[in-house]
Amino acid sequence: MDFGKRLKDARLKRGYTLLEVGERLGRTEATVQRYESGNIKNLKADTIQELADVYRVSPAYLMGWDVKGKENMLSEYSYYPVTVAAGLPNGIDGMIESDVESITLPDSIMGKYAGDQDIYMMRVNGDSMNNVIPNKSLIALKKIEISQLKDGDIVVYSHEYDYSVKRIIIADDRLIFRPDSSDNRFADNVLSRNDSNLKIHGKVVVYIVELD
Numbered sequence: 001m002d003f004g005k006r007l008k009d010a011r012l013k014r015g016y017t018l019l020e021v022g023e024r025l026g027r028t029e030a031t032v033q034r035y036e037s038g039n040i041k042n043l044k045a046d047t048i049q050e051l052a053d054v055y056r057v058s059p060a061y062l063m064g065w066d067v068k069g070k071e072n073m074l075s076e077y078s079y080y081p082v083t084v085a086a087g088l089p090n091g092i093d094g095m096i097e098s099d100v101e102s103i104t105l106p107d108s109i110m111g112k113y114a115g116d117q118d119i120y121m122m123r124v125n126g127d128s129m130n131n132v133i134p135n136k137s138l139i140a141l142k143k144i145e146i147s148q149l150k151d152g153d154i155v156v157y158s159h160e161y162d163y164s165v166k167r168i169i170i171a172d173d174r175l176i177f178r179p180d181s182s183d184n185r186f187a188d189n190v191l192s193r194n195d196s197n198l199k200i201h202g203k204v205v206v207y208i209v210e211l212d
Contacts, residue, residue: 002038002064003038003062003063003064004035004036004037004038005036006061006062006064007035007036007051007055007062008036010051010055010057010061010062010073011036011055013055013073013107013115014054014055014056014115015115016054017029018032018033018036021054024054025050025051025054035051045059048062048063055073056073056074056075056076056104057073057074073106073107073108073114074104074105074106074107075104075105075107075110075114075115076102076103076104077102077103077104077105077119077120077121077140078100078101078102078103078119078120078121079100079101079102079103079120079121079122080099080100080101080120080121080122081099081101082122082123083122083123083124083125084122084123084124084125084139084156084163084164084165085124085125085126085128085162085163085164085165086124086125086126086127086128086129086130086133086135086164086165086166086179103121105208109206109208110140110206111206113140113142113205113206116142118142118143119140119141119142119205120140120141120143120202121138121139121140121141122138122139122141122156123136123137123138123139124136124137124138124139124165124207127181127182127183127186128164128165128166128179128180128181128183128186129154129165129166129167129179129180129181130180130181130182130183131180131181131182132154132180132207133154133165133204133207134209137207137208137209138207138208139156139165139204139206139207139208140204140205140206140207140208141156141201141202141203141204141205142202142203142205143201143202144200144202144203145200146170146175146193146200149168149170149200149203150170151168151169151170152167152168152169153167153168153203153204154166154167154168154180154203154204155167155168155177155200155201155202155203155204156200156201156202156204157177157198157199157200157201158198158199158201159189159191159195159197159198159199160197163201164177164189165204166178166179166180166189167179167180168200170193172193173192173193173194174190174191174192174193175190175191175192175193175198176188176189176190177189177190177191
């Protein structure tokens with residue numbers, strides 16, 4: 001794959017149009033198209049770096065020097081600097097927009113969810129899900145409606161001001177939030193589906209374990 005094709009491939013993976021890339025670079029749509037077509041030769045190093053920054057890849061990948069370039073593609077996600085309980089439900093004070101941080105992760109880790117703007121990240125605290133998600137893991141949540149969930153999906157939910165991460169079992173008018181732990185002291189939490197204080201915040205689609 002030549003330089004122009006790598007540029008186009010990186011742009012399409014990000015879902016950007018030629019116009020959007022041009023606006024980010026401060027150049028015209030036509031200029032970006034000429035980069036991809038190879039009509040502009042011997043691009044300056046600064047221009048290659050700017051393109052790499054837009055696509056969140058290394059300049060070496062764009063130049064064809066990095067055969068593992070796909071693994072270097074990065075995406076940014078919202079990160080809530082709080083922990084959600086994988087144990088007893090845990091109180092979390094209300095957060096405002098300025099509290100939300102960002103975290104950048106390789107697309108190779110996020111798989112099919114790479115770059116998904118409905119994904120946000122939190123950390124787990126506790127052992128009620130330790131058969132699946134160890135304590136202190138980073139979890140990726142995707143916003144989802146209850147109607148889209150299946151039995152056994154792992155979700156973050158809140159009841160009043162208590163937040164927790166559990167497997168969900170849908171039983172007619174009840175929702176059962178079930179631990180998946182090596183510690184049998186953790187028990188189901190059964191709530192009415194119509195409980196106005198119950199909210200599903202997202203489905204866990206990826207988790208990342210940090211080794212000591």
